[in-house]
Amino acid sequence: MHQPQVTAFRWVPAFAQGLVRDLRVRWALEEAGQGYQEHLIGPAQQQSSDYRQQQPFGQVPVLKDDEQTIFESGAIVLHIAEQTTALMPSDPALATQVKTWMFAALNTIEPPIMMLNVIDMQPPAIAQAAHELRANVAGMIGVRLNSLAAFLGNREYLAADRFTSADLLMTTVLRILRTTDLLATVPSLDAYKSRNEARPAFQKALAAQMDTFERHAPQQ
Amino acid sequence: MHQPQVTAFRWVPAFAQGLVRDLRVRWALEEAGQGYQEHLIGPAQQQSSDYRQQQPFGQVPVLKDDEQTIFESGAIVLHIAEQTTALMPSDPALATQVKTWMFAALNTIEPPIMMLNVIDMQPPAIAQAAHELRANVAGMIGVRLNSLAAFLGNREYLAADRFTSADLLMTTVLRILRTTDLLATVPSLDAYKSRNEARPAFQKALAAQMDTFERHAPQQ
Numbered sequence: 001m002h003q004p005q006v007t008a009f010r011w012v013p014a015f016a017q018g019l020v021r022d023l024r025v026r027w028a029l030e031e032a033g034q035g036y037q038e039h040l041i042g043p044a045q046q047q048s049s050d051y052r053q054q055q056p057f058g059q060v061p062v063l064k065d066d067e068q069t070i071f072e073s074g075a076i077v078l079h080i081a082e083q084t085t086a087l088m089p090s091d092p093a094l095a096t097q098v099k100t101w102m103f104a105a106l107n108t109i110e111p112p113i114m115m116l117n118v119i120d121m122q123p124p125a126i127a128q129a130a131h132e133l134r135a136n137v138a139g140m141i142g143v144r145l146n147s148l149a150a151f152l153g154n155r156e157y158l159a160a161d162r163f164t165s166a167d168l169l170m171t172t173v174l175r176i177l178r179t180t181d182l183l184a185t186v187p188s189l190d191a192y193k194s195r196n197e198a199r200p201a202f203q204k205a206l207a208a209q210m211d212t213f214e215r216h217a218p219q220q
Numbered sequence: 221m222h223q224p225q226v227t228a229f230r231w232v233p234a235f236a237q238g239l240v241r242d243l244r245v246r247w248a249l250e251e252a253g254q255g256y257q258e259h260l261i262g263p264a265q266q267q268s269s270d271y272r273q274q275q276p277f278g279q280v281p282v283l284k285d286d287e288q289t290i291f292e293s294g295a296i297v298l299h300i301a302e303q304t305t306a307l308m309p310s311d312p313a314l315a316t317q318v319k320t321w322m323f324a325a326l327n328t329i330e331p332p333i334m335m336l337n338v339i340d341m342q343p344p345a346i347a348q349a350a351h352e353l354r355a356n357v358a359g360m361i362g363v364r365l366n367s368l369a370a371f372l373g374n375r376e377y378l379a380a381d382r383f384t385s386a387d388l389l390m391t392t393v394l395r396i397l398r399t400t401d402l403l404a405t406v407p408s409l410d411a412y413k414s415r416n417e418a419r420p421a422f423q424k425a426l427a428a429q430m431d432t433f434e435r436h437a438p439q440q
Contacts (some may be wrong), residue, residue: 056371151276
């Protein structure tokens, strides 16, 4: 088999560095011990009809392997996880638990976090006018984080008593809170995130993304 | 096999009726020709530690079958789809396309739509103060809807040239826009949604949810 190809951005501004969704795919491939090629794109390719045929929303990542082209970070991580026990146990009931928590990361925890992110990225006047809304959204996130922490309790991982693709996605979702103090208010969750970030596969994936941005940083 | 059990709310206010996420599971089971039992809960059960052990966030739906208890509507629909060709082709490459669009529905299209929904559900003074933010979020949704419509083109379905669990999820996501005029601005997408809603399995699922709410409506 040829090495799969991961499409990622050549460069993004600092606020997005270390958060772009190809990090999820790089991490999954590192956990699986699978080498990959980078395919780097910029704003022009993002808008091109050629790229839209691979990724209808012009986003990254896209994964191309010998068999097919896949988009959506969640779908790509699931695809990789289905091919290796490094990310998901082969037992069907345990695999279902892992997939449940993958969806929980992306459809229960991430949406309110992205909502806060969108508010904080607005021009200052618009963000300021929405400060009461922001407080309510932060409250919604707090409720979800506390529920998540209550579930985790003394567990080290979300499912199957081991690191899985569910922890991978949840960790990348919790990282989006890095410009807020919300995670610091739930220390057990902060520790959970740090524990997963300490994995060598995460460190390699993050370094690969950051190195790319450094190599392509705009000239001063 | 015993009939699976679907946990749903006994009653919700009108604005949420026809949108609560157990609709996705009811619809999937109807498409699969699988009968089910309802397990109805109210706010007290939602908060109970017993229920939190099944659903850590206190949400619905939960699916219980002979083998296990699953939460997250996306994970439940995937679990059902993996057991029947009614919702997902058995060909692995086509199944991957279906799963890709399932994640696109829940992680690319739904989050900005839910953001608008959260803004519109705020107390009037807070929503009014956030009207510029709302316009920007509506713009983000418009961009995504147009990308989705461009992908669909003359296609009837998202993946595999047939109705799948991807169309099921996407349709339930687009329905959340019913109190806005955003979908009306993309007629092909509005038609796509209506086409899927016309399926007998959807109609049965919607009727089952609405009947439950009618039976348990608070006394005037």
